[in-house]
Amino acid sequence: MLVEKVMSQLARSRRSVLQQGIDLLEEEYSGKLSSEHFDMALDCLENEAKATSSVFTGIKDVARRDRWLERHAGVKIVYE
Numbered sequence: 001m002l003v004e005k006v007m008s009q010l011a012r013s014r015r016s017v018l019q020q021g022i023d024l025l026e027e028e029y030s031g032k033l034s035s036e037h038f039d040m041a042l043d044c045l046e047n048e049a050k051a052t053s054s055v056f057t058g059i060k061d062v063a064r065r066d067r068w069l070e071r072h073a074g075v076k077i078v079y080e
Helices: 002-029 035-046 052-058 062-073
Strands: none
Touching: 002 035, 002 052, 002 062, 035 052, 035 062, 052 062
16 A cells, blocks of 8 residues: 555656646747757657656756757757
């Protein structure tokens, strides 16, 4: 019973971090990425094996977050 509860909490936590990453991606990058690159970034965030969502949402400096996204998702940020 305890193991099931812990597993359930862990799954909710992962979904929460992933949702935060998706929200941040939509808010900050929808105008900075092409549709294809937005999809690539989204795929990168969804990859739980790398725990990328928590890293992405943890980077507060915008320039560093941009660089991380370009490096790990293989996208190019467009600065207007």
